[in-house]
Amino acid sequence: MLAVRPHLLGALLCGVLVSLSFDPLALPYVAIAGVAGFFVLAHKLANLVLTWRQVTMIGVAFGLGFMAPLIWWMNAVSHGAYLALVLVQALYFAPVLMGLRVVAWQPWWPVAMPLVWVLGESVRSAVPFSGFPWGRLAHITIDTPLDGYVRWVGQPMTSFIVALLAAGLAWFVVRPRERVRLVLAGAIATFVVGAVLPVGLAGGERGESATAEIALVQGNIPGDFLTWQPGDIFKLHAAQTDKLVERVASSQQPRPDLVLWPENATDVDPFHDAPQAERIESLAAKLGAPILVGGLFDGPTVNTAYNAGVVWTAAGPEGRYVKRKVVPYGEYVPGRLILGPLVPKFDRFIPRDMVPGDQPNVLSAGGVTIGDTICWDIAFDGLLREAVAGGAQVIVVQTSNASFTGTAQPEQQFKISRLRAIETGRWVLIPSTNGISAIVDSTGRVVARAPMHEPALLSAAVPLAAGPTVGVRIGHWLQYALLLGAVVAIGIGWRRW
Structure with missing residues (x-):
């Protein structure tokens, strides 16, 4: 020794x-x-x-x-x-x-x-x-x-x-x-x-054929992590989107082609909650644009759920991407039957296991083809390659780093997202519940960044890229x-x- x-x-x-x-x-x-x-x-x-x-x-x-x-x-x-x-x-x-x-x-x-x-x-x-x-x-x-x-x-x-x-x-x-x-x-x-x-x-640079006005909503969280009631975070994001409606109506900013909400913007399933669905549809109608809603949606059983991004229009939901890379012991508990009695905290903080999706992460909304990633999806090469191959013109990172407030994790993930912009040759749009929300161009430069831990709105005319970069291709x-x-x-x- x-x-x-x-x-x-x-x-x-x-x-x-x-x-x-x-x-x-x-x-x-x-x-x-x-x-x-x-x-x-x-x-x-x-x-x-x-x-x-x-x-x-x-x-x-x-x-x-x-x-x-x-x-x-x-x-x-x-x-x-x-x-x-x-x-x-x-x-x-x-x-x-x-x-x-x-x-x-x-x-x-x-x-x-x-x-x-x-x-x-x-x-x-x-x-x-x-x-x-x-x-x-x-x-x-x-x-x-x-x-x-x-x-x-x-x-x-x-x-x-x-x-x-x-x-x-x-x-x-x-x-x-x-x-x-x-x-x-x-x-x-x-x-x-x-x-x-x-x-x-x-x-x-990648070829860019057109632009789309895209707005990001950061609604913030109502207090310390997991101290809020179901629906509280949804109310904050809906209220912040109301401000976006007011700004557009008063010509303070252009009318968006697409609005992005972050991961976990709602933990009440609007597919099964009519008032919440009506609220989203009303906002989409006032803006004249679809909203990409990030949230927790009911799974196939009472003990499961989906972490997904859903394209919601004034007429209702149109497309959905379910998070593919769910986090073990963060979003689901492998071996729950054995570990549950040994570690009661699992059942308290992760009452339902997230079920991973199996469909491509490419969505169409507001005339834009989105490569959607949810939180640490962005760290996996295959998902980005799949999005670009599917025709994604921009990359979206719906995220909620609320559980890591005050730590280095949001900055580490943000840099991974910026590197993906360079790699894919696409603008990367990051809506987060309480930060880091940002708009990054195809060279990794930060075009706009919202303040941390407070409600905010971001908007930009985003170039729409076409075709894969050499790095994505090979x-x-x-x-x-x-x-x-x-x-x-x-x-x-x-x-x-």
Whole structure:
């Protein structure tokens, strides 16, 4: 144990460094140094005789240093949920370190190690359940010259590029006596890949054939999380939409083609509540525009529900998208029959299990084709690719971060949404119950942002994009190539080892 203690500490510190590139601190490029340190540590460990338990401990130490600060916001749900999620996520880095240690025996390890990193990132983003695609290296590129890559190669390859920069830094540490010309060549290549090339790539705009006036409603929440009565949040969003009606009637702003409400704007099902349905239809009639209503709708049984966005017009509902990536232990409880008696809080805070949808996330409303995502749907590559393939002209992120008020979670999700704008070449519209509500253009620039924790209205003439970006078209194929390369690298490294 004493022999590995310095490595445990080093791994922990490297993980912390990686976390510093994410909100709340959001220090640019620091994550590259943290990943580089992890690669150097893996290279060193490859020459030591260690048990699998010791390697596991070191990998988990890195994961704890990375994940514990990154998802500190989970404490807002419960301390137990935070500790459980941190531990589960930290465990992923044990096999990642084992893979890094194996490929370190190859002369081309500075390429093999980034491949292994992306393999670990991809697995963590997919399993268990729907995965946890938080903390990807691609996410730290927003507001840096590197963010242009996502438009051309997608997020997995962008993560690889960031890890490749880290591997280049690690190579300088591991091989300090290489010839000066190689060092200079590496420095020049790093500068071109990391600073010069992405600037040119970021300029590729998508074709925009028309515009639509789209309004966003942020109604706020009536007090602390879950202290309100059913229907209270609906009343706030309806009242704020009344103000939108007044502004349009007085020519203070243009009449919208479409109005967006956030996730959970109502927790009373308007399909089964006639007064609420009539209220929505009246607002739509006064505005002359459909409203995308986010809410909780009754499921197929009394113990289930749908988290959905419904296009509601003056004549009634027309189309619906049901959230596909529901949150385990946040929106439904796997193993409820066993865990319910052990953790009574589940039945109190999650009385009904959300049922995931199985239909495409593309809706038509007010002459606009919407790619609808609900909250952390936005973190999943496949849903964005599906929306663009279905003809989505804009991306909508209906969200409610009310349970994470005062934490870094809303800012982390907001940056993921902004990166999606660059990747898809589409404007991203984010209606939230109490923030962050915003309008983001196709370069990731924030056009408008509402104040947090108060009612607000946003509106803009939004260009409607057409056709996929290169990154959307080939990003998943590049990911498959990276995963195949990682498996091959590990296989070759294992034989050498």
